[in-house]
Each structure stands twice: as structure tokens, then as C-alpha cells.
Amino acid sequence: MAKRIGMEVAVAVAEAVGQCDIDMAAVYPITPQSHIAEHLSDLVADGKINAEFVTVESEHSAMSAVIGASGTGARVYTATSSQGLMLMHELLPIASGMRLPIVMGIANRAVSGPLNILNDHSDIMPQRDSGWISLFAENGQEAIDLSIQAFKIAEHKDVQLPVCVNIDGFQLTHMVEPLEFPDQELVNKFLPTRVPYATLHPAKPVTMGAFSMSDYFTEIMKAKDEALKNSKKVILEVWDEWAKMFGRSYKPVETYKAEDADILMLTMGSMGETAEMAIDGLRAKGVKAGLIKLRLWRPFPFAEIKAVVKNAKKLIVTDRAVSFGGPGGPVFSEIKSALYAEIQRPAIYNYIIGLGGRDVTVPDFVHMFEKVIADKANKAVDTYEFWGVRE
Amino acid sequence: MNIVENFDLYAPRLINKKELLSAGHRACQGCGEVLGVRLMCKALGENTVIASATGCMEIVTSMFPTTAWEVPWIHVAFENAAAVASGVEAGLKGLRKKGKIDDRYIKVVGMAGDGGTMDIGMQALSGAMERGHDMLFVCFDNEAYMNTGIQRSSGTPMGASTTTAPAGKVSSGQKTWKKNMAEIIVAHGVPYVATACPSYPLDFIRKVEKAKSIKGPSYIHCFTVCPTGWRCGSHLAIAMGRLAVESGVFPLYEVENGKYKVSSEMPKKLKPVKDYFKAQGRFRHLGEAEIQKIQKKVENEYQKILDKAKYLKAWD
Numbered sequence: 001m002a003k004r005i006g007m008e009v010a011v012a013v014a015e016a017v018g019q020c021d022i023d024m025a026a027v028y029p030i031t032p033q034s035h036i037a038e039h040l041s042d043l044v045a046d047g048k049i050n051a052e053f054v055t056v057e058s059e060h061s062a063m064s065a066v067i068g069a070s071g072t073g074a075r076v077y078t079a080t081s082s083q084g085l086m087l088m089h090e091l092l093p094i095a096s097g098m099r100l101p102i103v104m105g106i107a108n109r110a111v112s113g114p115l116n117i118l119n120d121h122s123d124i125m126p127q128r129d130s131g132w133i134s135l136f137a138e139n140g141q142e143a144i145d146l147s148i149q150a151f152k153i154a155e156h157k158d159v160q161l162p163v164c165v166n167i168d169g170f171q172l173t174h175m176v177e178p179l180e181f182p183d184q185e186l187v188n189k190f191l192p193t194r195v196p197y198a199t200l201h202p203a204k205p206v207t208m209g210a211f212s213m214s215d216y217f218t219e220i221m222k223a224k225d226e227a228l229k230n231s232k233k234v235i236l237e238v239w240d241e242w243a244k245m246f247g248r249s250y251k252p253v254e255t256y257k258a259e260d261a262d263i264l265m266l267t268m269g270s271m272g273e274t275a276e277m278a279i280d281g282l283r284a285k286g287v288k289a290g291l292i293k294l295r296l297w298r299p300f301p302f303a304e305i306k307a308v309v310k311n312a313k314k315l316i317v318t319d320r321a322v323s324f325g326g327p328g329g330p331v332f333s334e335i336k337s338a339l340y341a342e343i344q345r346p347a348i349y350n351y352i353i354g355l356g357g358r359d360v361t362v363p364d365f366v367h368m369f370e371k372v373i374a375d376k377a378n379k380a381v382d383t384y385e386f387w388g389v390r391e
Numbered sequence: 392m393n394i395v396e397n398f399d400l401y402a403p404r405l406i407n408k409k410e411l412l413s414a415g416h417r418a419c420q421g422c423g424e425v426l427g428v429r430l431m432c433k434a435l436g437e438n439t440v441i442a443s444a445t446g447c448m449e450i451v452t453s454m455f456p457t458t459a460w461e462v463p464w465i466h467v468a469f470e471n472a473a474a475v476a477s478g479v480e481a482g483l484k485g486l487r488k489k490g491k492i493d494d495r496y497i498k499v500v501g502m503a504g505d506g507g508t509m510d511i512g513m514q515a516l517s518g519a520m521e522r523g524h525d526m527l528f529v530c531f532d533n534e535a536y537m538n539t540g541i542q543r544s545s546g547t548p549m550g551a552s553t554t555t556a557p558a559g560k561v562s563s564g565q566k567t568w569k570k571n572m573a574e575i576i577v578a579h580g581v582p583y584v585a586t587a588c589p590s591y592p593l594d595f596i597r598k599v600e601k602a603k604s605i606k607g608p609s610y611i612h613c614f615t616v617c618p619t620g621w622r623c624g625s626h627l628a629i630a631m632g633r634l635a636v637e638s639g640v641f642p643l644y645e646v647e648n649g650k651y652k653v654s655s656e657m658p659k660k661l662k663p664v665k666d667y668f669k670a671q672g673r674f675r676h677l678g679e680a681e682i683q684k685i686q687k688k689v690e691n692e693y694q695k696i697l698d699k700a701k702y703l704k705a706w707d
């Protein structure tokens with residue numbers, strides 16, 4: 001039987017990946033991902049994972065190497081963060097364009113300028129349009145579960161796309177939590193050996209990564225878009241199967257006390273649990289507050305978002321990144337465009353919070369709700385504010 | 392003896408008849424680089440996987456939905472052929488040891504132009520060579536970024552005019568000496584490093600075969616004439632390659648476990664570099680003084696190789 005053990009989340013993610021019969025991993029260390037890299041190395045060194053571990057000289061080469069290995073039909077893993085993810089950027093749309101299953105853990109961290117090693121989402125947001133399936137974990141258990149599920153989703157014959165699992169740096173990666181690891185036998189059953197579509201092998205030579213001009217390029221882009229959209233069906237099936245086998249259920253959009261809420265907040269990642277405490281406090285005072293937690297960032301769950309916000313009067317979208325000179329945070333603009341054509345939709349507010357590891361406390365969340373409730377004339381609707389900034 | 396002079400006699404027996412890079416690719420007429428790639432494939436045979444960098448050879452061979460490749464081939468980006476090849480090698484190894492693929496030996500080969508090797512691809516190549524992957528990397532050096540319009544690289548020779556280091560009223564083209572890439576790879580402790588040129592097909596093929604037999608990293612720096620970029624006649628690719636070798640501009644040698652060996656193709660007495668420069672538009676602006684400066688450097692560099700061949704011993 002699966003049992004609960006206390007473990008640091010980054011180490012646990014490596015353990016979970018170790019349960020997935022990976023054939024190859026290429027990882028370059030960066031804070032706060034390093035413990036994933038180190039623990040994976042330990043597992044390989046101790047013979048607990050039978051995989052090739054390539055100690056590449058950069059994240060650019062890490063991504064290049066897993067692309068090459070995935071091309072051979074191998075099950076591959078990498079993990080990175082912040083500057084490392086930015087260095088990989090060039091290769092991300094190539095990986096998805098080549099329809100290669102790859103799983104990448106991202107210990108989300110602020111992007112430099114100035115250098116900062118703490119958590120926000122400015123590393124993943126610039127990768128939004130790279131054609132990767134993008135999942136967000138809220139706690140350690142989810143980080144483990146999503147990491148295992150990611151292989152099944154990525155390798156599914158109707159998907160064949162890379163998947164990234166976002167795990168807030170430090171806030172999640174460095175927490176010690178009681179975690180439940182699935183039984184190895186069940187994982188083997190859940191995740192059979194990869195069946196690749198085509199492989200780099202002389203038995204049947206193929207050309208991968210061909211050159212394409214205007215005559216085919218649009219069609220290839222459309223095919224990639226369709227593949228990403230269609231992956232949602234598979235993601236839902238995989239989560240169904242997971243719930244049946246392991247008893248924990250996953251949805252593209254999770255909610256907390258949202259059904260009858262007048263005012264909703266939306267979070268992504270580890271801040272959900274803090275926001276829930278704020279909502280409990282507000283509910284105790286008679287405020288009908290609720291929470292939406294976005295787990296699936298790409299493909300974007302339009303229908304689910306529309307359904308959960310339908311009856312709310314106000315919606316506070318929190319962002320952990322800035323779109324400089326743009327319309328507000330990246331999540332905010334996504335939600336706004338998702339709801340634009342809805343006849344019945346809430347007034348939407350945007351707070352940019354927790355940049356570069358800045359603490360956001362329960363009273364902060366309570367204060368955000370109070371501020372939005374006080375805006376009776378909806379003056380601050382469709383604007384954004386840097387929460388807690390010192391002017 | 393110059394074996395090339397007996398090419399007609401030997402070729403039918405010595406060269407793999409099977410074409411693994413098929414006709415119909417889009418390289419310019421008389422391209423020396425695509426000839427090099429074709430000969431390399433013949434020497435490698437079918438049990439090969441190639442990871443190619445962006446560049447002329449990638450563009451001319453892989454126009455979707457067609458392909459000239461009869462061996463498994465992957466292209467990802469410009470600067471990462473060696474890293475992709477590292478991944479291919481590791482992936483095949485991982486699958487083979489678990490019995491997920493058949494047990495045959497597959498040679499993994501990375502290939503790039505001078506830009507994709509010596510400039511933007513240098514880090515990935517250094518990493519791959521240092522890690523000791525079982526991989527051959529071949530640099531097809533045509534001495535500039537040809538794919539993007541003849542811009543200079545660190546492989547462009549002193550004095551050559553390119554579109555980003557053009558000869559002008561106050562400039563005589565490239566202001567720097569060519570980077571010595573083969574030596575940089577030797578410094579990585581790689582067991583087999585060689586220079587080659589498709590103007591000497593049998594020598595090149597033999598070197599590829601040798602590299603293929605090494606279970607570990609190996610590197611071949613292949614000098615390939617680009618008539619388009621060098622502004623010479625498209626019938627001159629073979630002749631230019633031979634003049635580069637005969638003048639000592641591009642000496643042919645190999646380094647096995649640190650032991651240098653000058654290839655038998657090298658003449659006893661070098662021809663003047665002027666003979667090599669003459670037919671090429673990229674050197675046309677050079678005056679006598681500049682040519683003499685280059686002549687001296689070429690002689691010095693060649694002497695260094697002769698000295699190494701004479702004095703240096705193998706590592707083991």
C-alpha cells in the first residue's frame with residue numbers, strides 16, 4: 001500500500017520521475033531546481049533508475065539532448081528554472097513542432113533584471129505560446145502526481161507533445177510535506193512503455209526537423225494548434241484514470257467555495273492554499289467569497305472558466321508576472337479575452353502579486369477582496385495594480 | 392604516391408556504391424560541401440543516425456515534404472547539433488540496454504558548418520566532446536556563413552572578403568587568423584581528430600571509417616569549397632580543395648591518441664598560396680605584402696604540425 005512520508009518536494013519530484021521508467025534525462029542545475037537534478041543523479045548512481053543521465057553543459061543543451069533522445073523513442077525528462085528556461089526558449093517550439101513527448105519540471109523563479117532567485121511566474125509566461133502543455137501544481141502531492149501523469153499525457157498517441165509541470169520555486173520545491181507515493185506496480189500499469197510514432201533508427205530511416213517554407217508552414221502551425229487543443233480530452237481521461245487508480249482527482253480548473261460566490265479570486269500555483277484561508281475568514285464574516293485555481297494553463301480551459309465565473313459579480317485575477325507596457329498580467333488578459341463575448345460576466349480586477357518571492361499573506365488576500373468590494377462604482381475594473389508596491 | 396591520381400582504378404572497389412544522400416537536393420552547382428556530406432555517408436553506411444545543424448546542408452537536403460536523406464536524420468537548431476547528437480546517443484544507449492530496441496551498433500554523427508561548429512556551436516561541441524559520447528562530429532568548413540549570405544565566421548581566413556568583413560577602401564577583408572578548431576578538439580583529449588577534404592575522397596573516406604571504428608568521441612574537420620561564397624568557377628571545387636592542401640593553407644593530418652600523423656597526400660614542397668588565391672574572388676583585392684604575410688603564417692603553421700608529428704608521442 002502507498003504510505004505517506006515526509007520529504008522535500010524537489011526530492012520527491014525526482015523520486016516520482018524515478019518511478020516512471022525513464023530511459024534518459026539531461027539536467028543542468030539552477031536554483032531552486034537543483035535538488036531535482038541532484039536527487040535524480042543519486043537515483044541513477046545508486047542504480048535505482050536504469051537511465052542515461054547526461055550532465056550537459058547548459059540548459060540549451062539539456063533541451064537539445066532530450067529532443068534528440070525523444071527522437072529515438074526514449075522516455076525523457078529534464079527540469080529547469082528561470083534563466084535556464086529562458087536559455088531553452090529557442091528550442092521549446094521546436095520540440096512541440098516536432099511533436100516529441102518530453103516532460104520538464106519547472107521550479108518557477110523570477111527572471112533576471114535584476115537577478116533574483118525566488119519564486120514568481122515570469123519564467124513560464126514568456127513560454128506561453130511555445131506549444132507545450134503547461135500544468136501548475138499547488139502543493140507537493142500535486143507536483144508528484146502531475147509529474148507522473150505528464151508522461152502519460154505527453155506520450156499518448158493523440159497528443160505527442162511536450163509537457164511542463166510548474167512547481168513554485170522554494171514555496172513548493174523546498175517545502176517538506178507529507179507525501180504519498182503511488183505503488184510502483186500501479187505506476188507500471190498506469191504508465192506502460194512508450195510507443196513512439198517514428199524513431200531515429202536505421203531499421204526505418206526518417207527525417208526529423210525538416211525545413212518548410214510558406215507552402216506548408218501554416219498547415220503545420222494549424223496542426224500543432226489542433227493537437228494542443230485536442231490534448232484536453234486526453235488530459236481529462238488521464239485524470240479520470242488517475243482518480244480511479246490512486247484516489248486523487250484532478251480538474252483543469254479547481255474551485256473552493258465558488259459555487260455560490262459573489263466575488264471570486266483566481267490563483268495559479270502554490271498561493272491557492274493561502275487564498276483559501278483568506279476566503280474562510282471572509283466567509284465567517286458573511287462575505288460570499290470563493291476561489292478558482294487554474295491548474296491547466298495550456299491548453300487553456302475556456303469552457304471550465306466560463307462555467308465557474310458565470311454567476312459571480314466580481315472576479316479578482318492574481319498574476320505572478322508582468323506584461324510590461326501591456327494590458328495587465330498575462331493571466332488577467334487571458335481571462336478577460338476568454339470572457340469577452342459572454343453576456344453575463346463578472347467585473348474583472350487584476351493584482352500583480354508575489355514578484356521575486358515577495359510574501360503574500362492571508363491578510364493581503366483579505367485586503368484585496370475588501371478593496372474590490374469597496375469599489376462600488378467599478379472604477380478599478382480592467383486595470384491592474386502592483387500589490388503592496390512601495391511608491 | 393598520390394592515391395587520387397589512381398582514383399579511377401581504385402574507386403569502384405573501395406567506395407560504398409549505395410547513395411545515402413540522394414540526388415535532387417538543392418545545393419548549388421559544384422558545391423564541395425554537399426560532396427563532402429555524400430562521401431561521409433558512403434563511409435558511414437546505413438547504421439548511422441545524423442544530427443545536423445542549421446546551415447546550407449540542412450536547407451538543401453530537407454525541404455518539406457521531400458528529403459534527400461536515406462539514413463535517420465534530425466535537425467533541431469543552429470548551435471546545438473552536438474547536444475542533439477549527445478541526446479540521440481544517450482537515448483539509443485538507454486533503449487538498447489533495456490532491450491527496447493535491437494542490439495545493433497549505431498554510429499551517431501553530429502554535423503555542422505564552420506559557423507555551427509566553431510562559433511555558435513562551440514559550447515555544445517565542447518560539452519559533447521568532453522563528456523565522451525560515442526559520437527563522430529564533422530565540421531564542414533566552407534569558411535563563412537554561406538546559408539545566410541557569405542558572412543564572416545571565425546573560420547574565415549585572413550584577408551578573405553565576406554559580406555560582414557568586406558574588402559573596402561580602408562579594409563582588406565577578414566582581419567583575424569582562422570581559428571584552429573582541430574587543435575581545440577585535440578586539447579579535449581579526444582582519441583581521434585583528423586582534417587580532410589573531399590578533393591581527396593579516399594583519404595576522407597578512410598578517415599571517416601577510422602572515426603567510425605572509435606568507440607568514443609572523434610572529430611573530423613572537413614575543408615569544403617563553396618564556389619558561390621568564394622567567387623570561383625563552379626567547376627573548380629575539387630581543384631581549389633587540392634590547391635588549399637598543396638599550398639599548406641589546409642594541411643591534412645590526423646591525431647590519434649595525441650600522436651600526430653601528416654597524411655600522405657601532403658606534398659614534399661608546398662605550392663605558393665598565391666596559386667590558391669588566384670582563382671578566388673574573395674582574395675582578389677589582396678596586395679603582394681598581404682599575400683606574403685599570409686604565406687609566412689601558412690609556412691609557420693605547417694611547420695608546427697610537422698614538428699608535432701616528429702616529436703609528440705601517443706598518450707598511452
Ligand SMILES: Cc1ncc(C[n+]2csc(CCOP(=O)(O)OP(=O)(O)O)c2C)c(N)n1
Nearest residue numbers: 445446447469504505506507535536537538
Ligand atoms: C540562433 C541562430 N542564429 C542565427 C541563425 C541564422 N543562420 C542560419 S545558418 C547560419 C550560418 C550557417 O553557417 P555555417 O554553419 O558555416 O554553415 P554553411 O551554411 O556555411 O554550410 C546562420 C547565421 C540561426 N538559424 N539561428
Ligand code: SF4
Nearest residue numbers: 418419422447617619
Ligand atoms: S552556398 Fe556554397 S556551401 Fe551552400 S550550397 Fe551553395 S556552394 Fe554549397
Ligand SMILES: [Mg+2]
Nearest residue numbers: 504505535537
Ligand atoms: Mg560555413
